[in-house]
Amino acid sequence: MARRHDPERRRRIIDAAIRVVGRSGIAGLSHRSVAAEADVPLGSTTYHFKTLDELMVAALRQANEGFAAVLAARGGPQDARTDLAAELAALMGAWLAGDRTGVELEYELYLAALRRPALRPVAAEWGDAVVEQLSGRTDPVTARALVALMDGILLQALLTGTPYDEAYARDVLGRVIPAG
Amino acid sequence: MARRHDPERRRRIIDAAIRVVGRSGIAGLSHRSVAAEADVPLGSTTYHFKTLDELMVAALRQANEGFAAVLAARGGPQDARTDLAAELAALMGAWLAGDRTGVELEYELYLAALRRPALRPVAAEWGDAVVEQLSGRTDPVTARALVALMDGILLQALLTGTPYDEAYARDVLGRVIPAG
DNA sequence: ATCCCATGTGTACGAGCGTACACAACGGCG
DNA sequence: CGCCGTTGTGTACGCTCGTACACATGGGAT
Numbered sequence: 001m002a003r004r005h006d007p008e009r010r011r012r013i014i015d016a017a018i019r020v021v022g023r024s025g026i027a028g029l030s031h032r033s034v035a036a037e038a039d040v041p042l043g044s045t046t047y048h049f050k051t052l053d054e055l056m057v058a059a060l061r062q063a064n065e066g067f068a069a070v071l072a073a074r075g076g077p078q079d080a081r082t083d084l085a086a087e088l089a090a091l092m093g094a095w096l097a098g099d100r101t102g103v104e105l106e107y108e109l110y111l112a113a114l115r116r117p118a119l120r121p122v123a124a125e126w127g128d129a130v131v132e133q134l135s136g137r138t139d140p141v142t143a144r145a146l147v148a149l150m151d152g153i154l155l156q157a158l159l160t161g162t163p164y165d166e167a168y169a170r171d172v173l174g175r176v177i178p179a180g
Numbered sequence: 181m182a183r184r185h186d187p188e189r190r191r192r193i194i195d196a197a198i199r200v201v202g203r204s205g206i207a208g209l210s211h212r213s214v215a216a217e218a219d220v221p222l223g224s225t226t227y228h229f230k231t232l233d234e235l236m237v238a239a240l241r242q243a244n245e246g247f248a249a250v251l252a253a254r255g256g257p258q259d260a261r262t263d264l265a266a267e268l269a270a271l272m273g274a275w276l277a278g279d280r281t282g283v284e285l286e287y288e289l290y291l292a293a294l295r296r297p298a299l300r301p302v303a304a305e306w307g308d309a310v311v312e313q314l315s316g317r318t319d320p321v322t323a324r325a326l327v328a329l330m331d332g333i334l335l336q337a338l339l340t341g342t343p344y345d346e347a348y349a350r351d352v353l354g355r356v357i358p359a360g
Numbered sequence: 361a362t363c364c365c366a367t368g369t370g371t372a373c374g375a376g377c378g379t380a381c382a383c384a385a386c387g388g389c390g
Numbered sequence: 391c392g393c394c395g396t397t398g399t400g401t402a403c404g405c406t407c408g409t410a411c412a413c414a415t416g417g418g419a420t
Contacts, residue, residue: 009368025295027207030407043369046409104294111291113339114284115205124340145329145352148336152328155335159293160304172325175356189398210377223399226379 010048012038017059022105026112029056053118060109060119064126067106070095071133084137085174088146092154093166100158107158138177145176190228192218197239202285206292209236233298240289240299244306247286250275251313264317265354268326272334273346280338287338318357325356 016038020029029052031045038045049055074091095103110126113119127147134143149172157164196218200209209232211225218225229235254271275283290306293299307327314323329352337344 027295031409032407041369043371044367047368052408108294110339111294111335114288114291114335115207117341120339120341124342127336127340141348141351144336144348145355148332148352149325149329149356150332151335152330152332155291155294155331156307156324156328159290159300160307161297161300162304168321168324171321172328172356175325175358176329176352178355211379212377221399223401224397227398232378 009040009044013040013045013048014055014058014062017055018063018105021059021108022101026056026108053116056109056112056116057118057122060112060122061125063106063109064122064129067126068129068133071130083170083174084134085177086170088150088173089166089170092150092169093164096154096157096164103154104158107154142177146173149173149176189220189224193220193225193228194235194238194242197235198243198285201239201288202281206236206288233296236289236292236296237298237302240292240302241305243286243289244302244309247306248309248313251310263350263354264314265357266350268330268353269346269350272330272349273344276334276337276344283334284338287334322357326353329353329356 013034017029017034020033020037024033031049031052032042034055035042035045045055049058071091074087074094109119110123113123127144130147131140131143134146137143138146150169153164153169153172156162193214197209197214200213200217204213211229211232212222214235215222215225225235229238251271254267254274289299290303293303307324310327311320311323314326317323318326330349333344333349333352336342
């Protein structure tokens, strides 16, 4: 019999959900699969998250925080003399390096907002957060365009299986940034 | 009892699959739901498409052809004096106008390639087709960047529920196109 | 000390799913 | 004409799913 009133229970379930989505995709996400992965009874997942949407919201939010931390560490408010386009291109390269599981996981949750209105606010938050990270380096319109272009470039790589071309990314990202 | 050896049977099933995805999303796609929508017996869908992946490949390919036709009609090889960025921005606006069901449908099938390798070649074909449509107006690198940026802009609008801003799209698309 | 409710657990139900498979009907071919 | 493979159909099996619900438990409020 497990300990009661476990404050980590919720977190355990979210972590398990992220692992499940990473391994089997959203299609493989269910109360039962998460319960098995987290090694908790079925009733526990349904108690903390009435619907799978709620669980996905929590998972997406947590995944976002992870990426935001990476971005802050690498592309944060450092000096403005470095080439922003090159930095972002390198950031994408580092993210895609090795296996693409992590990137696929985050994009799958992110893109799930297309059909699940509950996820849209979280997806919007993510974009806003990145824009804010870039706000010290460029204007808001450019920042938003950079986010859009990065999304598109990453999707081209992920959806078609094409290898990531960092030089190409640096080139076209640079075009979006106003000269000066 | 339905007529046998119906050459339209396959097409009927694909059309029904597209309607089902448009209404309920990929999550609602099953052999049974398609069979009901197409008004054919269950065995008929499983006979023509052993797996749902096969059915999605056919549906995505058919949806692609529809968009390619629209693009060819509007953004085809017309004279190069018109503003390409403005044309593409207007094209996206027209596509999003009214209800977004059609766009959501195509993007959902397109994005499904993230987790379904069977769809990747079709997704790649789509990108290549658009690049080719643009080949008369600009260089290949720019064309690919425009496709990426359009994907990103459309996704921003679809995922966050933000209204589409055509002036913004025209602005940033124009930045990607080399002066001259 | 007692009560109460948030938290946690186990089990069962009905629905929908992919799959398999036996059978029916057509049409080309020998 | 008669055979046979392609195409089409009906049904049933076993599985997983969300959901519901009754019950257990323990800590905080009274």
